[in-house]
Amino acid sequence: MSQISYVSKKVDGLKPSGIRRFFDLAAQMEDVISLGVGEPDFVTPWNFIEQSFHALEHGYTSYTENAGMIELRKEISTYLSKNYRLRYDPYDQVIVSVGASQAIDLALRAVIDPGDEVIVVEPSFVAYVPTVKLAGGTPVTIQTEAEDEFKLKPEQIEAAITPNTKAIMLCNPNNPTGTFLSKEELEQLAEMIEKHDLLVLSDEIYAELTYDEDYTSFPSITGMKERTILISGFSKAFAMTGWRLGYAAGPAQLIAAMVKIHQYTMMCAPTMAQHAALEALKNGRQSVNDMVESYKQRRNFIVSSLNEIRLKCPNPGGAFYAFPSVEATGLTSSEFAEQLLQEEHVAVVPGNVFGANGEGYIRCSYATSIKQLDEAMKRMKRFVEKRI
Amino acid sequence: MKEFEVELLKLIENNANLELDKIAKLMGKRIDEIQELIDKLEKKKVILGYSTLIDWAKVLDEEEVTAMVDVKVTPARGFGFDKVAERIYRFPEVKAVYLMSGAYDLSVSVKGKTMMEIGHFISEKLSTLDSVLSTTTHFVLKKYKHDGIILEDADEDDKRIVVSP
Numbered sequence: 210m211s212q213i214s215y216v217s218k219k220v221d222g223l224k225p226s227g228i229r230r231f232f233d234l235a236a237q238m239e240d241v242i243s244l245g246v247g248e249p250d251f252v253t254p255w256n257f258i259e260q261s262f263h264a265l266e267h268g269y270t271s272y273t274e275n276a277g278m279i280e281l282r283k284e285i286s287t288y289l290s291k292n293y294r295l296r297y298d299p300y301d302q303v304i305v306s307v308g309a310s311q312a313i314d315l316a317l318r319a320v321i322d323p324g325d326e327v328i329v330v331e332p333s334f335v336a337y338v339p340t341v342k343l344a345g346g347t348p349v350t351i352q353t354e355a356e357d358e359f360k361l362k363p364e365q366i367e368a369a370i371t372p373n374t375k376a377i378m379l380c381n382p383n384n385p386t387g388t389f390l391s392k393e394e395l396e397q398l399a400e401m402i403e404k405h406d407l408l409v410l411s412d413e414i415y416a417e418l419t420y421d422e423d424y425t426s427f428p429s430i431t432g433m434k435e436r437t438i439l440i441s442g443f444s445k446a447f448a449m450t451g452w453r454l455g456y457a458a459g460p461a462q463l464i465a466a467m468v469k470i471h472q473y474t475m476m477c478a479p480t481m482a483q484h485a486a487l488e489a490l491k492n493g494r495q496s497v498n499d500m501v502e503s504y505k506q507r508r509n510f511i512v513s514s515l516n517e518i519r520l521k522c523p524n525p526g527g528a529f530y531a532f533p534s535v536e537a538t539g540l541t542s543s544e545f546a547e548q549l550l551q552e553e554h555v556a557v558v559p560g561n562v563f564g565a566n567g568e569g570y571i572r573c574s575y576a577t578s579i580k581q582l583d584e585a586m587k588r589m590k591r592f593v594e595k596r597i
Numbered sequence: 598m599k600e601f602e603v604e605l606l607k608l609i610e611n612n613a614n615l616e617l618d619k620i621a622k623l624m625g626k627r628i629d630e631i632q633e634l635i636d637k638l639e640k641k642k643v644i645l646g647y648s649t650l651i652d653w654a655k656v657l658d659e660e661e662v663t664a665m666v667d668v669k670v671t672p673a674r675g676f677g678f679d680k681v682a683e684r685i686y687r688f689p690e691v692k693a694v695y696l697m698s699g700a701y702d703l704s705v706s707v708k709g710k711t712m713m714e715i716g717h718f719i720s721e722k723l724s725t726l727d728s729v730l731s732t733t734t735h736f737v738l739k740k741y742k743h744d745g746i747i748l749e750d751a752d753e754d755d756k757r758i759v760v761s762p
Contacts (some may be wrong), residue, residue: 228762235759245760335762384762501602506623513622556760583619 223339227562231546235556237385242585244573247384247558251576253485254496257449260488261481273480275472276464277305277456281483284490285456293416293426295434297458304464304471305478305486309414309442309455310336312467313378316410316457317344317437319466320376327410328377330361331564332532334384334412341378353565355534358523359386359566360394363401368381376408379427382415385563385572386532387508387525392425396529399430409437414455417446417497419507419527428459438463445529446497447489452482453540502569504529507575507582515573518593529576536569538596546571553588571572599613603625606643613647652748654740662710663692663737664715667701669730678702680742681728690718701733712736 214221228245235241282299289295297303306312311445313336321327321344329337331350341348351369353359368379379398382389390398402409411427428437443453455478457467471477508525515522515533522533535545542559549555560567575582601624608620617635621628638644653661678696685705686694688744693706705723709715715734724732740748 226762228760232758232760242761243755243757243759246757247761248757250755250757331619502607506604506608509625510622512618513625557758579615579619 217540219343223342223370226335228335228558231550231558232549233488234547238550240552241550241556242575242577242581242588244575244582244585245558246574246576247530248450249445249500249576251448251500253448253452254489254493256492257447257485257489260467261485264484265481266535267419269480269484271480272303273477273483275477276303276468277478278480278483278487280307281487281490282456284487287585288383288490289426289458293424293429294507295426295429295439295458298461301461302464303456303458304467305483306442306455306457306471307475307478308444308453309440309476311453311471312440312442312455312457313337313410313412314340314344315347315467315470315582316440316459316463317341317376318376318470319463320408321346322335324373325375326371326373327375328518330377330379330383330408332359332383332385332567332570333380333563334377335562337378337380346375348371352564353386353388354566359383359388360390361398363397366398366401366405366407370405373458374405374407376410377402378410380412380415381427382419382527384415384528385530385558385560385567387528387530389419389526392421392430395425395427395430399427399433400518402436403432407436408431411437411439413439413441414445415528416441418501418504418529420501420508421524421526424527427486435460438467443486443489446500447486447493448496448500449482449485452479452485454478454482454486483595504575507577507579510576510579511573511582511586514582515589518586519597520571520589520593529574531566531573531575532570533573534570538593542571542597543570549589549592553592555585555588555592578584600637602634602643605631606638609635609644609647613649646728650682650744650746660714661708661710662712662738663706664712664719665735665737666705666707666719667697667733667735668703668705668723669701670703670726671728671730672702673728681726684728685723688718688722690715692721 274401282303285303286297286299289297317340318500323345326347326349327341329348329350331352338348349369351363351365359550428434428439438457438459440457443449511531512524513523520533522531525531542561546557547561558572617628617631621631653659670681671680682694685691690707691705692708695704697704707715719732721732
């Protein structure tokens with residue numbers, strides 16, 4: 210048989226995720242302490258799990274409404290109003306998705322026509338660029354600068370605008386840098402966004418995980434709600450990654466478009482996960498607060514430890530990632546990560562997999578026990594001292 | 598109580614073995630600040646002691662029996678239950694005493710090497726106290742969780758994949 214590839218050009222053209230290679234390397238090793246994990250180390254709080262058992266025991270094993278159970282959409286709407294003073298009608302402005310990832314995919318597919326450009330701010334979550342491409346759009350990346358603490362500047366948006374620009378993806382707090390944008394900083398971006406009439410896909414999956422300042426949800430900024438699809442989910446703050454449950458809230462017309470795709474491609478998010486999420490929103494506050502306190506302590510710990518071993522690291526305001534510079538070692542991101550893994554069995558993710566300006570940095574997730582973090586820092590100290 | 602005092606207490610409640618420098622780093626404070634705070638909390642008797650939770654069942658030749666004893670008493674005039682409780686909690690065999698609502702008055706946790714030893718303590722010392730009307734003894738057969746810590750096969754392996762986006 211000849212070597213005909215049946216794979217579409219669109220998919221064939223996607224670069225495999227740089228994370229994958231590290232996964233393969235690290236997975237073969239024993240005693241690896243992983244700071245490479247983009248998910249909480251906490252197991253889902255017991256009452257969420259138990260509520261899901263209860264739902265299964267009582268026969269809730271069938272489909273739900275396409276947009277998700279109305280009780281859950283109502284709770285999401287109440288949650289957004291209580292926490293971020295946002296008002297979304299649960300009947301036509303909220304959709305429950307299979308993780309925030311699916312909500313991103315739905316949003317992009319709902320708005321993109323061939324030729325449309327979507328601005329992606331890098332370093333960023335590895336899925337943004339590929340999902341824009343899969344939706345038929347053209348990603349246009351902006352590289353934020355280390356000297357700005359990787360904060361997006363309004364003039365950078367302006368420079369990226371073309372007649373084809375349709376939307377911009379924002380992620381606050383950001384993966385991998387942990388960068389947190391304040392209300393004032395978001396307002397400056399909003400001005401530019403309004404000026405160029407852009408649609409905003411605001412990924413706020415880490416919104417609960419902020420440690421120093423109050424969080425401002427992007428659509429709560431004057432004039433932005435009408436042009437923003439807010440995307441979030443239960444994975445990070447509620448420690449529910451494996452349940453695959455997220456949601457989006459936005460203008461009814463856009464949510465209706467997303468529901469249309471969702472009903473043909475997914476039907477609905479898993480029913481048992483929706484029941485667990487309902488419990489999470491109703492009775493999960495204390496669990497979330499406890500986890501946030503713990504993340505904050507670990508952030509303090511890892512940032513001061515990294516700076517002590519001369520891996521310069523600004524204090525990230527949110528998420529659970531530290532993004533230190535490895536410049537002092539004279540190594541590239543990949544060299545650092547690979548050698549650290551081989552020599553000391555500590556896994557980190559090289560910054561360049563998140564975008565060009567991530568080169569020279571590594572992402573260290575601090576969603577790991579204090580004991581493990583402490584050991585990882587000892588190993589990294591030994592590693593760095595040999596090179597400085 | 599200040600927020601950071603509660604934070605410190607929660608940290609050492611979960612792990613009394615946590616070193617000062619680590620506490621300082623976790624809380625974003627200096628070591629001497631933490632030391633000062635601990636001294637203050639010890640002085641105020643907020644921190645009463647530092648104990649280690651040991652699973653004695655795993656240590657050979659160190660078997661231990663625990664009984665929970667429901668005690669009905671006549672409260673002493675002018676002192677209520679406090680005087681009786683004190684008479685009871687002074688015994689070293691007694692590990693905990695609580696005043697309860699409901700069918701009996703004091704819940705007393707007693708530890709000993711054997712059931713015989715505990716039985717002896719209850720019949721000779723506890724039930725013979727003037728104000729004690731009756732005792733009902735329940736022996737602990739197996740400990741699953743103690744002070745918030747699960748003793749059996751704490752399945753703590755990290756089940757996450759090693760590297761993820």
